[in-house]
Amino acid sequence: MNIRAEPDQTAQVQREAQAWLRRLASGEATQRDVEGFRRWQEASELHARAFAEARRLWKALDPAIGQMMAAQPALLAEHRQAVQQTARRPVLARRAFLGAAVSAAGVAGVAAAVYPPFALWPSVSEWNADIRTATGEQRAVVLVDGVDLMLNTQTSVQRQTLDGRTVGIDLIAGETAVDISSAQQPFRVVAGAGRSEARAGRFEVRFLEGSACVTCIEGSVRVTHAMGARTLQAGQQVVYDAASIGGATGVQGADVSAWRTGVLVFRQTPLAHVVAEINRYRPGRVVLLARGLADRAVSGRFAIASLDTVLVQIQRSYDLSARSLPGGVLVLS
Known part of the structure; x- marks a missing residue:
């Protein structure tokens, strides 16, 4: 039976939701704060709806945030400068940028802490990571x-434990390679x-x-999903999302793992996807405005350490004009 909440109660929960978001956006949120927020969110359907409404509001305001960033590139510059100056104190860097964003965009800036525009800072779920x-x-x-992990750029993970033992990880976002030489389970x-x-091998x-995309490099790996399970052998890959899981397909394992040796390999990859991948490794943001070239195929091996050189090559190959903005933003048109 559904019980309708009184208007006063609904308004109170909405205020609580905004208060939680302000706290999480302050840059001073602790692990206890995040856990408290989760308990609040799961307390009732009304609380969950309030959070969903905050998410809907953010999505509706996303274009406005983008316009704000474009109109005030100084915000980007402030953020990047703060990150460089406080590389060992990421909370302060977040606080510096979030303070500016909140003052400029009000509630949209607060919600940005949960769904950050341009991926300029970690989302709330990533704040809760054990390693980032x-x-x-x-x-x-x-x-x-017996288990070695390699975490790639912009990756957040949380340990999974059982009876005090680490049995796995939650990959909150990003990319990880798992090498298992010997594992008891x-x-x-x-x-x-x-x-x-997997008990042994590499994936x-x-x-x-x-x-999500899972690739077996060596040995075998079992992928379990609500819509089915797949057992991958070396050189096979499977892709899934919340609603479905695909079939196993063959891939070049060396290409998939090339990032571990400092190289990105593209084979007939759309230019828009290449730019998106570069954005994962390069501080700032590359914006491709030449939409007519978004599907143009790109092939090559690019050194991660020289991505600015790669961008110059792309610019010249496709006769693009490039405009550099503060904060490492590069507009290709």
């Missing part, structure tokens, strides 16, 4: 004997709606914008 890599950073991690990676498990999981 910055733009362009790659990190080797050992969470359990299967090591698992949960990404979105799916779970990947990689990429989870971006709600879509």
Whole structure:
């Protein structure tokens, strides 16, 4: 039976939702704050609806945020400068930018902490990560004997434990490679709606914008999803999202793993996808305004350490004009 909330109660919950968002956007939110927010959100259907409404509002205001960024590039410059000056204190860098965004965009700036425009700072879910890599950073991690992880750029993970033992990770966002030399039990990676498990071998999981891609490099890996399960052998890959899982397809494992050696490999990849991938590794933002070239196929091996050189090559190959803006923003048109 559905019970309608009184108007006063609804208004109070909406105010609470806004208060939580302001706290999370302040740059001073702690692990306890995030846990408290989750408990509040899960307390009732009314609370969940209030959060959903905040999300809807943010999506509706997203174009306005983009216009604000374009009209006030100084905000981007302030953020990037703060990040450089406080590389060891990311909370302060977030606070500096969020303060400017909130004052400029009101509630939209607050909601931006949950759904950040241009991916300029981590989302709320990423704040709760045990380990997070910055733009362009790659990190080797050992969470359990016999299992080595390599986290790629802009990756957030949280440990999964059972009886005090680490048994896997939640891949909140980003990309990770898993090398298992010897494990007493299967090591698992949960990404979105799916779970990947293996006892030995090598596999990689990429989870971006709600879509996951699992690639088996060596050995075999079991991928479990509500819509079915797949067992991948070396050189096979599967893609899934919240609603479906595809079939296993053959891939070049060396191409998929090239990022581990500092290289990006593209084979007949649309230019828009190439730019999006570059944005994961390069500070700032590359904006492709030449929509007519978005589907133009690109092939090549590009060094991650020289992405600005790659952008110059792209600019010349497609006769694009480039305009540099503060904060590392490059507009190609």
